[in-house]
Amino acid sequence: MHDHTELIQDRIGHLKERLEREITEKICPLQVTAWQVPGEPVSFKEAAAANYQPFPPGTWWGAPWSTWWLHVTGTLPASHAGEEVDLSMDLGFVGDWAGNQSEAMVYTANGRPLKALNPRNHRIGLNHGALAARFTKEGEPLIGADGDVELWVEAAGNPDMTQHLGGPTELGDRRTAGHEPLWQFKGAELSVRRNEVWGLWLDIDVLDGLMRQLPAESTHRARLLRGLEQAADEVDHQGIVAGAGPARQILAGYLDSGANSSAQQMTAIGHAHIDSAWLWPLRETRRKVVRTFSNVVALAQEYPDFHFACTSAQHYAWLQESSQELFERVQEAIERGQWHPVGGMWVESDANLPSGESLVRQFTSGLRWMREHLGVRPDCLWLPDSFGYTGALPQIARLAGMRWFFTQKLSWNTANTLPHHTFWWEGIDGTRIWTHFPPVDCYDCVVSAQEVKKAEANFKEKGVAGRSILPFGYGDGGGGPTAEQVERARRFADLEDAPQVRLGSPDDYFDQAQEDHPQASVWRGEMYLEFHRGVYTSAHPLKNGNRRAEAGLAAAEWLAVMAARTGHPYPYQQLEQLWQRTLLLQFHDILPGSSIAWVNQEAIAEFTAIRAELNQLMDDAWQALLQASGGETVGVSLVNPSQADRREVLTASDRPVLVQVPAMAAKSLTDAVVDPEHPVHVQRGRDAIRMTNGLVDVCIDTRDGLVNSIVDLVSDRELLLSGQRANRLVLHPDYPDCFDAWELQQQYRHSGDPVDRVTDLRVTESLLRAQVRVERHAGQSSFVQTITLDADSRAVEFSVDVDWAERARVLKVDFPLDVAARSSRDEIQFGHIERPIEANTSWDDAHFESCGQQWMLLAEPRYAVALVNQSSYGHDVSPAGGDEHIPTMGVMARLTLLRSPQSPDPHPDQGCHHLVYSLLTDARVESAHVEAARLNQPLQVRSGTVELPSTARIEPVHGTAVIDAVKQAFDGSGDLVIRIHEAEGARSRVRLLLDRDGCVSEVDLLEDPIDEPTQQLPASTCSRVELTLRPFQILTLRVSQR
Incomplete structure (x- = not known):
């Protein structure tokens, strides 16, 4: 038997194309008039009252992001009165993917929503099908008794942004997208779908598709090919409309095989x-x-x-x-x-x-x-x-x-x-x-x-x-x-x-x-x-806005709890709305920075608004506390919304002070100020500036403004690799081969330009704080780095003020550390994860950029340092370079500070940024959390004096736990809800200390009782609760203190 397989397959392919063209029988065109909305979308009522102009087929419409309303009218010819009639409309669709180009929503004459139109869904049954039957049953048939049709269409002139993911475009910003129409209207008509032709097209689509997926030697493939050929013969003999039914009968047995x-x-x-x-x-x-x-x-x-x-x-x-x-x-x-x-x-x-x-x-x-x-x-x-x-x-x-x-x-x-x-x-x-x-x-x-x-x-x-x-x-x-x-x-x-x-x-x-x-x-x-490793860093204002919103929400909820005890209403609705707005901005294409400019700009503005509203809620709560306590309206209080006891330097009344404030408490500034045990001293040399506080010694080379030594004086060890520089900014080329905003690809490591040239260097000092300020310029951007050492602190703080004007570059900051770490312990949600530093496997090698929360801890058996960040999620750690003559056991740790992708937003991150991070010496998980609280949940300086004891605090027996939330219960009962998690990754015993007695129960995240509690909690009221936690356990407790 001769083999005509390819010929028959081509024939079936052409038959599908012929069938698709004959699925619809056109009845008559419909008349369309249009009105372009002058701004943002409007209601049906407003649109229906507007002035409409003729909108014939061939009309170009739809400037980027514009909205048009179309008024569609016509009459079904009496000769087609008994047929199943559809509205068919083509707005100028290109391609076949729905949702990435012009779209429309169809409404009835009375403004009721009917159905949508897109490239793969552009027909609406007007007198048949369940939807039309629904409207007929409700007294609003879509075709009137006299055959009249009247519909309204809201059309969205959205640009097809998928065509611009490979390079910069201004279409994603309504201010720069232009006014040229993008779509050409093809027309609207009444039509009939030939169901047998449609069914045959689907039958062949499935069977032909399956046949092509089967092995060439398959018996079933050969029989499918023969059946499809017989169906094609039937159509060719009788014509498409007449032959569709008989052809389907031939194929029925193959579909029911x-x-x-x-x-x-x-x-x-x-x-x-x-x-x-x-x-x-x-x-x-x-x-x-x-x-x-x-x-x-x-x-x-x-x-x-x-x-x-x-x-x-x-x-x-x-x-x-x-x-x-x-x-x-x-x-x-x-x-x-x-x-x-x-x-x-x-x-x-x-x-x-x-x-x-x-x-x-x-x-x-x-x-x-x-x-x-x-x-x-x-x-x-x-x-x-x-x-x-x-x-x-x-x-x-x-x-x-x-x-x-x-x-x-x-x-x-x-x-x-x-x-x-x-x-x-x-x-x-x-x-x-x-x-x-x-x-x-x-x-x-x-x-x-x-x-x-x-x-x-x-x-x-x-x-x-x-x-x-x-x-x-x-x-x-x-x-x-x-x-x-x-x-x-x-x-x-x-x-x-x-x-x-x-x-x-x-x-x-x-x-x-x-x-x-x-x-x-x-x-x-x-x-x-x-994949998509660049989203840990792209659009830094979004990352910063998110971190600030999260901190503000935690602080506002706790302060609202304290104010509610005075009779001040707990702002349930406002807090829930603020949470919902923040949660929306955490969508997986908004917070990562992988959206168009319009989205990025709107999200940044929304984060700013959320922060302002949170500040107002906290101001209201503080005023309620101030009034209820009878505290002095003069003077200053320090409020600590974090779960960590704080001892740190801050600026109050334009001067640095060293203060000590318990967790989730407030103290007057007078009572909070303490004397330093380890004041700061600065030594100036010919080529170096040394800052020391008796705990940490930091040396900066004045020739390049880089840190060439960090010594932990308590442990008596140098933390930087010999001859290396820390806090070095490096500009790397950043040219991913796809998905610009999403991707950071490994080749960026092949080259980089250190930002080492100093244009100015200044020192400020006091017994409480010493700072070295270094100005630089590189590429198209300017940088101001500040290195800070505070009294009594084991952390060296670094900040960078950047006026960023780069294109296709990524900014990293290097820390070559003399720590023999084999893995990096990166904080993630409710715990941390260990990630290998060596790239021994393909899995390790592919994990060349990581995402963390507030800190990463690099440890050898008896010592660790932590890099703590304020809003920099992306980072990497690799073995430090060495050779066969000089063994090196250190690591190179880098934070990823900024990127400059050009698509889909061509101008993300351009402008000024303030980035903060710190190096914590002799670090532990507990101290890393305290330092993270210092950077991310700052002490609040508030007018008036109020003393608030710690609402809730953790006292370790052995192990570490962290309080994540203190709030009132969702149900409005006034019960206190406290969420904690075990932080070490070990079985831990801790005590939860409350500022007043309450009845404590274990609940799930929705604050409902759980079937199998993990804790043996006291049956009576108490203010001291013993807890035993498994590694990284999340525990939610409900406390009734009425």
């Missing part, structure tokens, strides 16, 4: 990943939510077996604000069991940069909102697109009631492949959560045969497990699942040589998968993404 006995089971779950902001601003995401959700609820009504999983309480809240009617349709879909709220978080947060308490509040704010407004409490953490996952997440998620975790982002790794798709993920404290990575390696598949077969082949557990998830639906910019995708999934239900695809819910998958494979493998520790 029966799956192999070993076929994998794939649960197809509809999904619409909507980035809360990214290549579009926040205001556009609100509209994307409306558009996407409107399409999904319509699809759910049309297909009763369809299921949809959707995250982010913020998105539901936006929907409720934008359209109560659509929100109620979503609620109906939830009640029918088709729509499944998942994730439980306020937004799909970044999972490295936010603090532990922020991740807790992602869950508490998200879950509480969903429980109140949707009537559900999700138990699946659904976080598919964040840039790596902290090792603290399993414990946080389980304490929030999550049973399962779904993601896929680590499929983007560039060097190493995670060895599992279905496994237990064990966090740093030993908590495990059942985890699934879909083997299709994406969250937005279209249910093509290529994707289905890829998932089947890729599934790493296929020898011991048979189930996986197939998430489908257009994503990133929304869009969601389509009818074509659902139809494909149905056709893969029972097909030979293909997985059995079943439309289902997350619970359908996870319940069965865990039951079928209970002894899954275990992955321990963090899940590091070998």
Whole structure:
């Protein structure tokens, strides 16, 4: 038999193209008039009252980020009165991906939301289907009795920013995007879908796609090819419309061929990943939510077996604000069991940069909102697109009631492949959560045969497990699942040589998968993404704003607790709103700095506003405390909102003072001032300046302004490698080959320009503080470095004031340390993680840039130093260079201070920055936390005198614990909630000391009682609680002090 395989395959490909062109039969064009909104989007009521102009096909429209309203009218010819009629509209769509270009929302004549239009979803049934039936039943048919049609369309002229990810563009800033129209309107019409032609196109799409995935020698492939050829013969003989039905009959047997006995089971779950902001601003995401959700609820009504999983309480809240009617349709879909709220978080947060308490509040704010407004409490953490996952997440998620975790982002790794798709993920404290990575390696598949077969082949557990998830639906910019995708999934239900695809819910998958494979493998520790390492540093104002907001929220909550004891109302609503606004800014494309300029600018302004409102709340609380205590309105008090006892130098009344203030307490400045035990002295030499306080000795070479010696005088050891310089700024080239704002690639290490030239050097000194100020200029930027040593301090503080004007460069600061560390202990959320310094394996080598919270500790058996930062998350540590003649056991530790990517924001970080970090000598975990509190939660200097004892403090028996939050309970009871975590990574016993008696109970993150308490707590009221904590345990206590 002659082989015509390639010829037949080409013929089938052309047949699909012919069929696609004939799916729609045009009836008549519709008349369209338009009005361009002069500014930001407006309501339907305002739009309907505007003056409209003719808008014929071919009209160019849509300057970047503009909004247009279209008024669509027409009459259905009587000759088509009995047919199933659609609205079809083309705004000028290019390509086929929904959500990254022009989009629109269609409304009825009375302004009720109908459905959205995008490149893959541009038809709306007007007199057929569940959506049209709903409106007809409610007395508002979409086609009037006389055939009249009237619709309104809100069209978004969004630029396709995906076309500009490779280089700078001004389109991402509305001030510079220009006014040239981007889209050419193609027209609106009434049409009929030829369902048999559409069905045949789908049948061939699935069978042809499967055939091409099978081995060339496969018998099934040959038979599929023959069946497709016979179907093509039928169409060619009778014509497309007449031949579609008979051709489908030929293919029916192939679609019902029966799956192999070993076929994998794939649960197809509809999904619409909507980035809360990214290549579009926040205001556009609100509209994307409306558009996407409107399409999904319509699809759910049309297909009763369809299921949809959707995250982010913020998105539901936006929907409720934008359209109560659509929100109620979503609620109906939830009640029918088709729509499944998942994730439980306020937004799909970044999972490295936010603090532990922020991740807790992602869950508490998200879950509480969903429980109140949707009537559900999700138990699946659904976080598919964040840039790596902290090792603290399993414990946080389980304490929030999550049973399962779904993601896929680590499929983007560039060097190493995670060895599992279905496994237990064990966090740093030993908590495990059942985890699934879909083997299709994406969250937005279209249910093509290529994707289905890829998932089947890729599934790493296929020898011991048979189930996986197939998430489908257009994503990133929304869009969601389509009818074509659902139809494909149905056709893969029972097909030979293909997985059995079943439309289902997350619970359908996870319940069965865990039951079928209970002894899954275990992955321990963090899940590091070998990609997107630049986001730890990009857009520094966002990192700084986030750290300041987190500190301000903690301080405001504690001060509000203290003020509430005086009768001052606890600001529940204001604090929750401020938390929600902060949580939104921690979305995984906002806080990382990987969004367009509009998003970055808006987020920076919002962080500033949040900080101002927090300051006002703290001012109000302080005034209440001042009035209730009868304290003097003259004088000054020092307020310590942190969990650490503080002894440090600060500036009060324009002079440095050494003060001592207990944790979570307030003292008058007079009572807080103490005499130094170790005052500072400065020695000036010809080429050096030496600052010493009896604990630490710091020497600065005046020729280059660099630190050439740091001596721990107590331990009598030099901390810098011989002949090396510390606090050296280095400018490295930063040219990633893709994803500019996201990527920091290893080649930056190949070269670098030290910033060593000094333009000015000055010294200031007193017994309490000595400073060396060094001015420099390099590249296009200027730098002012300040080195500070305070009385009684074991830390050397460094600050850099930068006027940054670089392009494609990354700024690092070097510390060559004479410490024989084999690993770096980096603080993460609720603990720390040990990361190897040597790059002995491909996993180590790929981990050349790390993300931490406030400190990294570098230790040899009996000594350690810590680098502590104020808002610099990215860093790296490598073995110090040596040779065969001079063994070197030290390390080079570097903080990553600034980057200057050019896409998608062409001007991030340009301008002035103030960066602060310190080197802590003879460091321990406990002292690193104290130093981190000094840099990140400064003592507050407040007018008036109030004495506040420590609200809560930790007294170690053995081990270390840290207080993370002191607040009032969510339920308004007035109960105190205290969250702590074990910080050493060891079993610890500590005492929690309260300033007044209370009844103490253990609760979960939502402050509900837990079934299996970990602590034996006193049954009666007390102010002293003994606690035994496992390594890195998070413990939430509720204290009733009424």
